[in-house]
Amino acid sequence: MSRIWTLARKDLLETRRDPLSALFIVVMPIVFTAFLGLMFGSGTDRLSVVVHDADRGEQSQRLVAALEGSAAVRVVPKSAAGLESWVADGRAAAGLLIPQGFSASVKDGRRAGLVVVSDQTSSGAQAIIAEIRAVAGGLVAADRAARVGVATAAKLKGEGDGKLDSEARQTEITATAQRLATQAMAQPAVTLRTVRAGAAAGQVPTGFTLSSPGMIVNFIMFSLMTAGMGVIMERRNGTLRRLMTTRMRRDELIAGKMAGMFVLTFFQQALLIGAGQFLFGVDYLNDPVALVLMMIALSLVASSLGLLLAALLSSEQALVAAVVIVSMSVSALSGAWFPLEIAGEGFRAVGHVLPTAWILDALRDIVTRGAGVGDVLSAFAVALAWATGLFGVAVARFRLA
Amino acid sequence: MSIVEVRGLSKRYDPPKGVLAVDDASFSIERGEIFSLLGPNGAGKSTTIAMLSCLLRPSHGDALVDSHSIIDDPQAVKSVIGVVPQEIAVYPDMTARENLVFWGRMYGLSGAELQTRVGEVLELVSLADRQKDRVDKFSGGMKRRLNVGVALLHRPSILYLDEPTVGIDPQSRRSILDGILALRDQGMTVLYTTHYMAEAQELSDRIGIIDHGRMIALGTHAELVRIVGQEARVDLTVDHMLEGMVERWKELPGVSSASVEDEHAELLVDDANAVLPRLFEEAAEGGSRITSVNVSEPNLELVFLHLTGRALRE
Known part of the structure; x- marks a missing residue:
């Protein structure tokens, strides 16, 4: 066991001393994560809605404030002209125009109109419209409930001591009732927990949520080059054969090489997940145990694949070509560059032959909807089966010279 | 007293029609002597060393190294041999000391014994003052000395050197040959392969001439020369x-x-x-x-x- 670990540590030391390693293992993945994340979206889950408040009344300001507190939309205040251009340019999925007289209409109990400017084909616009309808409807409903309550009380009291006859008094009480109604409606009797279904239900992840797990898988595959190159170099300079003249056994040698690759890819994942969590705001820590399980799965697949490539190939040139082909194909088919949900059904099916597609799905489920251990077990099983098969072939084909 | 007994050793690659690299070789090496296998490239020298190092399994025959069978007890054989391969089989991006510590662990050394032995070997191969330098900064001769030093870490009973002077400058070659003679003077048994006649003649107590996998002559230099009268x-x-x-x-x-x-x-x-x-x-x-x-x-x-x-x- 100590010889296995000594060999693995030696491999890691050599990797650390290779100036190019840091570039490929850390720098490039982070740069690509940032680049693709920005390309795919802002990285926030909230949809931008441009708002122009032409009314500037009490009710319109309450509506804007309520939208600003929404978890679904992000309010961008603009002029009327700015509103149209933002929607036309696609910078916002929809715009809300609050016309003059909105507050008066609400106060008088008349129908209050709002104008939404949107691209009708955009699913984001539909979500914004639904959110505006819910927020505005809630505010108006609270207002009306308060007014009805006060009017009823006034009518009842009017038949008694007449203390509510004064208009000023009624206005004061109405305001209090509105506040109380709004508070009451903020604590609905029925709680509806919204769970984001993630990729599995057809929702396409955007921004860093998409790019960070994708680039982790992509660059872990790319790290096969570093790991496999070590074996090929050792075969060429004779150290593999020399190791076998010491007390090290063949199974220990292979285990040591595998352990070195596993630790390298696991450490790389930890770095990239840390960058995703703290630089890009991707919530990897929803379920740490599930996350670690997927990290183990990915490292097992990557290290056994690296061992296999090193076992089959003799030269550095052949390894570089193979790693480029394998890492790019696997990454593309697994959905590391673009979500498989936007691909055809056949492409998705082919992609899910690969363990990396399962791992990517699981990682995205963890970050988008807080998937737990139970949710990622099937991905772990697929990865384990692949890793076992790859490792078996690698051991059978492993050559010292 | 023999430390190596080789009996009917053969190796055929890719049997049954592959190359017969070593054909029924039999010889013995006495404790404390330098025994050279002399022959042209492809004669079967390296294959013989590989079998005696337990890197290759013989097709036929067996050999006892310090009374351990290369077939039945390879781990015991590995514990008594030190192998210096033809290549410089050390890690260039590690220092001389890091290399020796790593290889020492591979030979089963640890703790104070490992540190002591690393220090001794650094002195032996005259690299103590460069022990913290990375090997890729070394000259060819220094790398060769380190290559030999690695094989001495665990105090082997016999040292195998497989054409250690191929492709090096005359000064480094001289240094290695002198080092081998010094090791013999300290009681080390050496199995040396070469295709340089002069090296075999200078170093060896006995020489086995090998060609096309067959041992065609064996004896001291004087005995061999007498063959041609x-x-x-x-x-x-x-x-x-x-x-x-x-x-x-x-x-x-x-x-x-x-x-x-x-x-x-x-x-x-x-x-x-x-x-x-x-x-x-x-x-x-x-x-x-x-x-x-x-x-x-x-x-x-x-x-x-x-x-x-x-x-x-x-």
């Missing part, structure tokens, strides 16, 4: 080689063998002074002219030529 080797060059000239030379009295390559010929003769005029005459009669002549007294090269009909360097 008192014959001398004549190397000569002609301005153009006539057809049938070598055959006519072979028929001359006192010429036991002759071989030719382009305009160059090698002959084994019992009396060079007597034969040389006849060689000139034969050449002149055919219209050719001998442009250079060199006469060598009997040596291992001649032994090889005598036994195989080919020069060792071919």
Whole structure:
């Protein structure tokens, strides 16, 4: 066991001393994560809605404030002209125009109109419209409930001591009732927990949520080059054969090489997940145990694949070509560059032959909807089966010279 | 007392029709001696070493190394051998000390014993003052010394050196040869392979000449030279080689063998002074002219030529 670990540590030391390693293992993945994340979206889950408040009344300001507190939309205040251009340019999925007289209409109990400017084909616009309808409807409903309550009380009291006859008094009480109604409606009797279904239900992840797990898988595959190159170099300079003249056994040698690759890819994942969590705001820590399980799965697949490539190939040139082909194909088919949900059904099916597609799905489920251990077990099983098969072939084909 | 006993060792790659690299080799190595396997490239020297190092499983036969069978107890064999491969099999981006510590652990050393032994070996190979330098900054000779040092870490009973001087400068070669002689003086047994006759002649207590996988002669230098008797080797060059000239030379009295390559010929003769005029005459009669002549007294090269009909360097 100590010889296995000594060999693995030696491999890691050599990797650390290779100036190019840091570039490929850390720098490039982070740069690509940032680049693709920005390309795919802002990285926030909230949809931008441009708002122009032409009314500037009490009710319109309450509506804007309520939208600003929404978890679904992000309010961008603009002029009327700015509103149209933002929607036309696609910078916002929809715009809300609050016309003059909105507050008066609400106060008088008349129908209050709002104008939404949107691209009708955009699913984001539909979500914004639904959110505006819910927020505005809630505010108006609270207002009306308060007014009805006060009017009823006034009518009842009017038949008694007449203390509510004064208009000023009624206005004061109405305001209090509105506040109380709004508070009451903020604590609905029925709680509806919204769970984001993630990729599995057809929702396409955007921004860093998409790019960070994708680039982790992509660059872990790319790290096969570093790991496999070590074996090929050792075969060429004779150290593999020399190791076998010491007390090290063949199974220990292979285990040591595998352990070195596993630790390298696991450490790389930890770095990239840390960058995703703290630089890009991707919530990897929803379920740490599930996350670690997927990290183990990915490292097992990557290290056994690296061992296999090193076992089959003799030269550095052949390894570089193979790693480029394998890492790019696997990454593309697994959905590391673009979500498989936007691909055809056949492409998705082919992609899910690969363990990396399962791992990517699981990682995205963890970050988008807080998937737990139970949710990622099937991905772990697929990865384990692949890793076992790859490792078996690698051991059978492993050559010292 | 023998430390290595090789009995009927054979290795055929890709049986049944593959190359027979070693064919029924049998020899022994005495404790404390330098035993050289001398032969041209591809003769089977490295395959023999690989089998004795337990890197290759023999097709037939067995060998005992310090009483351990290479087939039945390879782990025990590995614990008593130190192998210096032909390549510089150390890690260039690690320091000399890091390399020795790593290899020491691979040989099963640890703790204070490992540190002590690393220090001793650094002194032995004269790298103590460069122990913290990375190996890729070393000269070729320093790398070669470290390559030897690695094999000495665990105090092996026998050291295998597989053509350790290939491709290095004369100064480094001299340093390695002196180091091997010094190790022998300290009681180390050495199995040395080479295709350089001079190295085998200088270093060895006994020499096994190997060709096409077969051990064709074995003995001390003096014993081997006696195989060719008192014959001398004549190397000569002609301005153009006539057809049938070598055959006519072979028929001359006192010429036991002759071989030719382009305009160059090698002959084994019992009396060079007597034969040389006849060689000139034969050449002149055919219209050719001998442009250079060199006469060598009997040596291992001649032994090889005598036994195989080919020069060792071919």
